[in-house]
Amino acid sequence: MTDWQSYEDGSMTPEERAAADQLLKTSEEARRELAGLQSFRRAVRQAALQERPPMDRLTAGLKQITQDSPPKRIGWRSVRGIGLAAAACAAIAGAFLIQSRPVSAPQEANVVAEAYNPAPTPALAQVQVRSASQLAAFLREESGMNVPAVTLAGMASPEGAAYGKGWCCYDFKVDGRVVHIYIRPKDSAMGGRPAFDHKGMPMYRQGGIGWNCSGWTYFVSGAPDDVLRKIAGAVCDETRPQKTVL
Amino acid sequence: MRLFGGEQGFERAVRDELPVLYRVARRMGATPEEAEDAVQTTLMKAYQNWSRFDGRHLRSWLIRILRNERLMALRSAKPVDSLEQEGMAEPSEETLWDEVAWRMQAGRILEELELLPEHYRMAVQLCDVEQMSYEEAAEAMDVKIGTVRSRLFRARAMLRQRLEPMAGTLEGAAL
Numbered sequence: 062m063t064d065w066q067s068y069e070d071g072s073m074t075p076e077e078r079a080a081a082d083q084l085l086k087t088s089e090e091a092r093r094e095l096a097g098l099q100s101f102r103r104a105v106r107q108a109a110l111q112e113r114p115p116m117d118r119l120t121a122g123l124k125q126i127t128q129d130s131p132p133k134r135i136g137w138r139s140v141r142g143i144g145l146a147a148a149a150c151a152a153i154a155g156a157f158l159i160q161s162r163p164v165s166a167p168q169e170a171n172v173v174a175e176a177y178n179p180a181p182t183p184a185l186a187q188v189q190v191r192s193a194s195q196l197a198a199f200l201r202e203e204s205g206m207n208v209p210a211v212t213l214a215g216m217a218s219p220e221g222a223a224y225g226k227g228w229c230c231y232d233f234k235v236d237g238r239v240v241h242i243y244i245r246p247k248d249s250a251m252g253g254r255p256a257f258d259h260k261g262m263p264m265y266r267q268g269g270i271g272w273n274c275s276g277w278t279y280f281v282s283g284a285p286d287d288v289l290r291k292i293a294g295a296v297c298d299e300t301r302p303q304k305t306v307l
Numbered sequence: 308m309r310l311f312g313g314e315q316g317f318e319r320a321v322r323d324e325l326p327v328l329y330r331v332a333r334r335m336g337a338t339p340e341e342a343e344d345a346v347q348t349t350l351m352k353a354y355q356n357w358s359r360f361d362g363r364h365l366r367s368w369l370i371r372i373l374r375n376e377r378l379m380a381l382r383s384a385k386p387v388d389s390l391e392q393e394g395m396a397e398p399s400e401e402t403l404w405d406e407v408a409w410r411m412q413a414g415r416i417l418e419e420l421e422l423l424p425e426h427y428r429m430a431v432q433l434c435d436v437e438q439m440s441y442e443e444a445a446e447a448m449d450v451k452i453g454t455v456r457s458r459l460f461r462a463r464a465m466l467r468q469r470l471e472p473m474a475g476t477l478e479g480a481a482l
Contacts, residue, residue, distance in 0.1 A: 066460050070441065101467060102435045108416035109436040114329035115343060122347045123325065126354050127318050238438065268326055283438060286323070 063091065065098045071237070096189040096221075103187060103223065103232070103239075113178055116268075177251060177267035179243035179280040182225040189221040196222040200229045208244045209277065209300040216295050233292070240283045240292050248278040259294045262301065274301050317357050321350065324369050327437050331370055334432040335377050335425065345380075349373040366439065367446035374429075374447070419469045427462035434459050 067073045068081050084091045188199050196219055197210035204224040212219075217233035217240065224230065228245040251271045255263035265271045269282030270293040279300070281293045328349055332342035349372045353360075360368055420428055426448075433444040434455070445452045 066456070066463070070456070072441075072456070098463075101463065105416055105420070105431060105466070106436050106438070108414075109330065109334075109420070109432065112330070112333065114326040115339070116325065118343060119325040119329060119346055120322065122343070123318055123321060123350055126347075126350050 063094070065095050068095065069098060069102075099189055099221065100187050103221070104184065107180055107184060107223075111178065111180070177265075177269065177271055177280055179241075179245065179269075179271075179278075179282070180225055180228050180230065182227060184223045184225045187221060187223040191219050193219045195219075196231055200224055200231075204229050206246070211242055211244075211296055211299060213292065213295055213299070217292065235284060235288055235292065238284045238288070240281060240288065242292070242296055243280040243282070245278050247273050247276050251278045251280065257290075259290075259297050262297050264290075264293060264297075272297060317354055320365055321353065321369065324366055327366060328369055328373055330436065331373060331429075331432055332377060334420070334428055334436075335374070336381075336421070337377065345373055345377050348376050352376065364443045364446050366437070367443045370433070370447035371449060416466075416470060419466055422469075423462055423465060427458050427465065430455055430458040431462045431466070435463075 063081055063084060064073075065081075068078065073081060081091075085095065186203055188196075190196060190199065193212040193214075194210070197208070197212075200206070200208050200222050206224075206229060208229045211231045211233075213233055217235040220232040220234050220239055222229070222231055228243055230244075231242040232239050233242065234240075251265060251267065251273055253265060256266040256270075257264050259272075262272055262274065266286075267280075269280050270286075270289045271278065271280040272293070273279075274297065277300075279293070279296060281289050281296065283289075284292070325346065328346045329342050332345040333339070335345075337345055349369060352372050353369055356372075420431060423431070429448060430444065433439045433447055434441070439447070441452045441455050445455045448455065450458075
């Protein structure tokens, strides 16, 4: 019996991996097993990420720790009492620090917003296919939403897709990690002060990288920030309306 | 070795880890308020020991602090659950994965996750939810990489066995 966990985590020997790859080519059951494991992992992750951490209080607590000297223990109740006022002070202090430091690259706002929840409803279906066009077709046909197609041609390999009521998600593999690209009808929760911009498009850091464009809200997550920025930029370039030069 | 200097460096480095720490604390059985407190305590300890951080796996280092603090707090309150949790049958080694669409409420998954022994629960949280590597997870849990792998294997199998009766089947799914 093939250990698909080892296949997924890359711990197979080259010989074992070759045998597993061969099995995947010839055995429908093997493909279902691997897809099942991957679907399961996605479901667990999605479920666990549905709870939104109280970022305003956590950030205020962090700020208070570094400002106190020596640091003293602060109970969560007093941190809750600080709440939005402390978050506002932190934002103002952050803006001052940004203006006062020398910059050679475009400035980025040191903004931490509450983590965005791109999938507020449970997943209704998931699929694993390795064709980007099949992913888009699946999402459009099954979800009923005419979401933009995302291919990330050459940058990443398609892994799968999922959708729930009001959201869709493309999964692509980048450097061994699965990056999730959520798309949903424009959501007012994505906004505030941009962290940076991509070719004039304001981008927000809310537990991942998100932006709004042409009636859709996009959100990428699942990888380190530098990877997410590249992917977000590529998705933005691929999906934003192109200006027609007359 | 410090990654970045001083208070601002600490703040910048740690800020992105706040949601992870909160979620890990919750997965350790903390209520939302206890989790906030646990994160706060962790940040204080980390700040006090910032000069000792070797600059390698920040997330693992912070989670290790959080787990130590949380486990100490739990030990003083009640016995820590052991690997042999009553009523939690060991998974069959023959469990096979099958492609299913997990049509279930997120709450149900989390309920079952909470019923796993802490060691298994943490392996799932760090590797599947937070997508840490085995090396990072091993460092966070202060165990060997092989231990992380085996705990993860068992945890996934146990979860799947308990959740599968509630899952539906994706009709017409194609690979």
